[in-house]
Amino acid sequence: MDWQFFLEVLIGGLLAGVMYSLVALGFVLIYKASGVFNFAQGGMVFFAALTFVSLVERGVNFWLAMVITLAVMVVLGVLIERIVLRPLVNQPQITLFMATIGLTFLIEGLAQGIWDAQVHGLDLGIPDVPVKVGAINISQFDLFASATAGILVLALAVFFQKTRIGRALRAVADDHQAAMSVGIPLNHIWAIVWAVAGFVGLVAGLLWGSRTGVQFALTFTALKALPVLILGGFTSVPGAIVGGLIIGASEKLAEVYIGSSIGLNIGTGIENWFPYMLALLFLLIRPEGLFGEKRIERV
Amino acid sequence: MRKLTVGLKRAALCVAVGGMIGAAGPAFAAGEQFVPVPIYRVGPYAAGGTGIFGGMMDYMQMINARDGGVNGVKLTWEECETEYKNDRGVECYERLKKKGPTGATVFHPLSTGITYSVIERATADKIPVISMGYGRTDASDGRIFPYIFPLITNYWSQSTAKIKFIGQREGGMDKLKGKKLVNLYHGSAYGKETIPVLDIQAKKYGFEVTHIEVAHPGNEQQSQWLQIRQIKPDWVILRGWGVMNPTALKTAQKVGFPADKILGVWWSGAEEDVLPAGDAAKGYIASGFHPSGTDFPVIQDIQKLVYGGGKKGNMDDPRRVGTIYYNRGVIHGIITVEAIRTAQEKYGKKPLTGEQVRWGIENLNIDDKVLKRIGAYGLMPTLKVSCLDHEGGGGVKFQQWDGTKWVVISDWFQTDQSIVRPMIEDSAAKYAKEKNLAPRDCAKEAAAEGKKKS
Incomplete structure (x- = not known):
């Protein structure tokens, strides 16, 4: 066995997993605060990245474009809360889930309607070239993405643990009705959490967009996040990171050592379904995910 | 700013007239x-x-x-x-x-x-x-x-032109013997279409071809390109579509594979396929039937x-x-x-x-x-075009991305019908049998046509 190659595949997988985690974080935030599985998170990633790149292409300064896009995502979050979620308070969760499916198509269509359906290049100034770490090649861009994800998780942890809004968010996540009874405005909290998810979507969109181009396919990144969520738990920020690392590493190792002619040769292209199979197996053993909250209901 | 206003107006227009589209x-x-x-x-x-x-x-x-x-x-x-x-x-x-x-x-x-x-x-x-x-x-x-x-x-003909191009680049078709090729293909019917014709050519010219699938949509290709680096191929044929193309070029750069040894099909050879990849696409070659x-x-x-x-x-x-x-x-x-x-x-x-x-x-x-x-x-x-040949016998040109535009680097390459035509006839005959279709008699139709004219 070529251990150097194995390590490269493993590290490459871990770093790819961080990119999945970035998308998964947006799902976790909204699920944590409202119990809604936001199917539209992939659309939000696309909307944010397309808005940003379209502004930059129209001559808006990079940082100003970032601020404007963030403002747009906040407005979008507030509008979603006012127009879609508020009228559905106290409805069954499946209704809210269905609403976010509708929202997905609306956001995707809106993004292409406002801007365009073309492919846009996005250069963040971070070269995607390998650097030697010992005998292993690691992409500079992947290291940058990992550092970004780390900072984001730290910032979210501080936000949740140390700020008033963060504590309110946690209270809402624990029990909507109890939180409301102590005077926490549920609607404001939902609007804030959708805005934060919009920000996370922007970061994920920029990193993914820089690697693959800003195009409709960014919406597919959500598919990469689903097994991460099942594995890490829908309510845990650290779970999203750990889940991403496990999924990223295992899918790459499976592709190389099970799928390809180098390995067992059962057929290449297995990395699309392998993470889902892994997540399904995990569901059987630990349905709430690695870090998810155990749900106990008294009957 | 004017463009921004235009964009917003377009969005409003979308909402306003969206429902009317298709109604009339x-x-x-x-x-x-x-x-x-x-x-x-x-x-x-x-x-x-x-x-x-x-x-x-x-x-x-x-x-x-x-x-x-x-x-x-x-x-x-x-x-x-x-x-x-x-x-x-x-x-x-x-x-x-x-x-x-x-x-x-x-x-x-x-x-x-x-x-x-x-x-x-x-x-x-x-x-x-x-x-x-x-x-x-x-x-x-x-x-x-x-x-x-x-x-x-068609795809098979195009594939034979690509192998001819690689042969020319290597100094002759006989130089293909012992070379290694990787066919990196989109995990779809389109992507898999050229596997048989590549295998036949590999046998004919003595090169080795490894087929590696990229699952749809292809926005993650780390493991595929690490395998490619292990195989150390002389050429990689990129049979991509959409986001798979820039991702392939970027990941190739990431593992240090040269862009000018990647040969794309014509659904991997538009500006939209290379621009998002930035410098990673410089030198990349793609086939095409037009400049x-x-x-x-x-x-x-x-x-x-x-x-x-x-x-x-x-x-x-x-x-x-x-x-x-x-x-x-x-x-x-x-x-x-x-x-x-x-x-x-x-x-x-x-x-x-x-x-x-x-x-x-x-x-x-x-x-x-x-x-x-x-x-x-x-x-x-x-x-x-003719009754027998619905392909029409077109040629293939090759172009290289110089960082800003495609530059044509070859004349028309003719396809190798000695390989392709028997495969086509064999496959079409199977379809006819399966669907119980009687083949047209092209000679008879041409004679009838000639008789009408005279």
Whole structure:
């Protein structure tokens, strides 16, 4: 066995997993605060990245474009809360889930309607070239993405643990009705959490967009996040990171050592379904995910 | 800022008129020839849909403006959004097939999946289907597929031209012996289409080929490229589509594989495939059946008559005129118009039915003289279609991305029909047996045709 190659595949997988985690974080935030599985998170990633790149292409300064896009995502979050979620308070969760499916198509269509359906290049100034770490090649861009994800998780942890809004968010996540009874405005909290998810979507969109181009396919990144969520738990920020690392590493190792002619040769292209199979197996053993909250209901 | 306002206005307009789209189509006059446009303006492959159909509609608009139509018969068309989905494609086909005074003239599915979905319907409805550079490869056998035309070159033919190109680069076909190739393909029917023909060529020329699949959509390719680095191939054939292409180029750079040893198919060779990859795409080579650019009289006529004086053509962004996808669309337009013109010689200068235009396509002979007359010399290869050969014997050129534009680096490469034709006939015969179809007798049809003329 070529251990150097194995390590490269493993590290490459871990770093790819961080990119999945970035998308998964947006799902976790909204699920944590409202119990809604936001199917539209992939659309939000696309909307944010397309808005940003379209502004930059129209001559808006990079940082100003970032601020404007963030403002747009906040407005979008507030509008979603006012127009879609508020009228559905106290409805069954499946209704809210269905609403976010509708929202997905609306956001995707809106993004292409406002801007365009073309492919846009996005250069963040971070070269995607390998650097030697010992005998292993690691992409500079992947290291940058990992550092970004780390900072984001730290910032979210501080936000949740140390700020008033963060504590309110946690209270809402624990029990909507109890939180409301102590005077926490549920609607404001939902609007804030959708805005934060919009920000996370922007970061994920920029990193993914820089690697693959800003195009409709960014919406597919959500598919990469689903097994991460099942594995890490829908309510845990650290779970999203750990889940991403496990999924990223295992899918790459499976592709190389099970799928390809180098390995067992059962057929290449297995990395699309392998993470889902892994997540399904995990569901059987630990349905709430690695870090998810155990749900106990008294009957 | 003005563009920003335009964008917001467009969004408002989308919302305002969105519901009205599709509710009412244009009215068609009696003396017009109708061409359906099953476009995809949204979704992951919108760049191809808008570019190719934009070019085709611009060409037809130019023919109407410059010549008053084809021999006086005006061309009309109607768009239908497929989103590159098979079910939507079939729906569009059904919705548009009876439009216009004589129904649909010819159907361009612009998707291999949609092509497969409409083959039997179109044959039953007697509407010809042109799948130029894509679609069902064995439909090149016109005896079994009378209404399907995978024109210019099908996937298998293109593959043989690519191996010839690699052979030339290596110093001769005999130098291919012992070389290593990787076929990195999209995990779809399109992606898998060339595996058999590559295996046959590998056996013939003595090179080794490893097929590596990239699962749809292809936005993560780390493990595939690490495997490629292990294999250490001399060339990588990139058979991608959409986001898979820039991702492949970026990941190749990440593992240190040189871009000028990656050879793309023509669905991996548009500006949209390389621009998002930035510097990683510099030096990358792709095949094509036409170049980009506006240095052709036909494109200049479009610029003058369709976009001149601030007029609005069919491209939202007129800067895309002359790009790879756009020029491919113009070629779609040229072939549609020339097929109608050819059919008019037999059936008269009036709106024709799909069946009559099918005859026009099957008797197309676009030689250098015709290409010069229509201002497309050098834009596309010559084409001669027949009952037996629905491909038309086109050639393949190779182009290299220099960081800002595609530069043509070869002359027309002819395909290797000694490999491809037996495969086509074998596959088509199997289809005929499965569907219980009797092959046409091309010699008999030609004799009957000759008798009628005399």
